Amino acid sequence: MKRRQFLATGSLALAGCKPASREIDGGFTGVGFERGHRLRPASSGAPGAAQASPGEGLPTGSPAATRRVHTLIAGGGVAGLAAARALRQRGIDDFVVLELEDSAGGNSRGGQVNGIACPLGAHYLPVPGDEAHEVQDLLEEFGLRRRLAGRWQYDERHLCHSPQERLFFNGEWQEGLLPVQGVGAATLGQYRRFAERVRAAQLATPYAMPAFRAPASAAHLALNAIPFQAWLDREGLNDPHLRWYLDYSCRDDYGAGLASVSAWAGIHYFASRHGFHAPGDDAGEREGVLTWPEGNAWLTRRMAAPLVEGAGGRLRAGRVVQRIEAGRQGVTVDAWDAATDTVERWQAINCIVALPVFVAARVVVNPPDFLREAAARTRYSPWLVANLHIERALHDRPGAPPSWDNVLYGSASLGYVDAMHQNLQRVPGATVLTYYLALGDAPDNRLRLLQQPWSHWRDTIVAELSVPHPDLREKLRRMDITRYGHAMAVPVPGTLRNGHFQVRNRLSPASAGHEQLQEYERLTPSEGRLHFAHSDWSGYSVFEEAFTRGHAAAVSLRA
Secondary structure, three states, X not given: OOHHHHHHOOOOOOOOOOOOOOOOEEXXXXXXXXXXXXXXXXXXXXXXXXXXXXXXOOOXXXXXXXXXXXXXXXXXXXXXXXXXXXXHHOOOOOEEEEEOOOOOOOOOOEEEEOOEEEEOOOOEEEOOOHHHHHHXXXXXXXXXXXXXXXXXXXXXXXXXXXXXXXXXXXXXEEEOOOOOOOOOHXXXXXXXXXXXXXXXXXXHOOOOOOHHHOOOOHHHHHHHOOEHHHHHHHHOOOOHHHHHHHHHHHHHHHOOOOOOOEHHHHHHHHHOOOOOOOOOOOOOOOOOEEEOOOOOHHHHHHHHXXXXXXXXXXXXXXXXXXXXXXXXXXXXXXXXXXXXXXXXXXXXXXEEEOOOHHHHHHHEOOOOHHHHHHHHHOEEEEXXXXXXXXXXXXXXXXEOOOOOEEEEOOOOOOOEEEOOHHXXXXXXXXXXXXXXXXXOOOXXXXXXXXXXXXXHHHHHHHHHXXXXXXXXXXXXXXXXXXXXXXXXXXXXXXXXXXXXXXOOOOOOHHHOOOHHHHHHHHHOOEEOOEEEOOHHHHOOOOHHHHHHHHHHHHHOOOO
């Protein structure tokens, strides 16, 4: 089925969608982007100005209170929470995390719809390889893995249950996401050729997750210089089914498709993890995926829990960091408190800036050149996440049974995951379907995301999902939509030179002879008492990158 044939069914009629036939409750939720927009520079300011502008919507004048702390962490996403955990492990308890939203977790937060837990963003974590040993340690701390008879085993309650994924293709559901039902010999041949190219790339030069553990080679940089689509053209890999699957994979991890991401990113998606397996490959059992009804919020809530215990706590939510200024003796951070509509000032010895690079460049006074350059070059993909409360089980088209991950061939979306899949209920009932749409390739994507009314997105999503589920309209009771204007960095050509492979830091005398500490110091972009930690510095956004960078910044911090 070609994309135009799929669109002809009405599944993605982005203009003039058929309105829902019954009243559906819901609205926008999850992200208060109005707070972030207060950082937009006033008419006299500009990002990266010598004196950071407070923003057009933030108060000026003297702060209402001044507080002191050893280390301040700006940003409570995965990187900020990882930094807080590492500080606690070092015995440094005198720190505070400032978070813009009302809860920590960044793009890995969760919520509820009519009492059913569901993700508001990232919804799974592949079982990490040995290169991500920091993440492995976290999972061991949370009881998700243990050593048994000399081998590591993961708690099966948290591994994605079967059936894991399916694709709506040619009017039926098929197992797996690679189109196989009814495809011809030429398509299967191109699947095998791409699998051979991935294996050859793995053998020629290492790929790793997190990426910095496989330093950029000449082969990496050559792939990094061109779009993935251009590389596929050069290799003669033009089969539409293969291209759709690779485009979907890039949108899934990077928020944009083949024409936008680099060839390095396209190969890295497979080579750093499970490879690419053509139908019939004797690849053994595919690696596991950890998931929960609330998605990766299961992890971030546990990371944040020690920070909110006791009076005041170390996590201060609802704070918009508007100014960070480093001096010889310490760092001054001004933040707007949304609850009191006042500015509070923090005096710290060190500051871990766990903010997206475009925000960091806006709020840091006299930002270093490497931060200015990173902010200017980083491109972001907006995302929409919709949670649909379904009152009873949906009717299915023929084919593979209901799965955790459900994708529609030819769709601009990433499909949906089923929040109740992990419960293994004997009789299917009410559930929440979490639908994902990455807008990294759409024209005027951010403006469109924020200006279109909730009803537009509701009707678009209902129209699309009604193709495989004709009874969706009558069983849908509520739809909550979360919008991320800058959800993730897109690894466009040139990313490797823009990220950790470009920033090199001077090693401290204390790291001499300590190989792990030296690695963390090289990984963390720093300027005096400012230490930067965010997945943006890797050029793309996944849990392993964000967590490792936050951990590294805290471990390499000079007490």
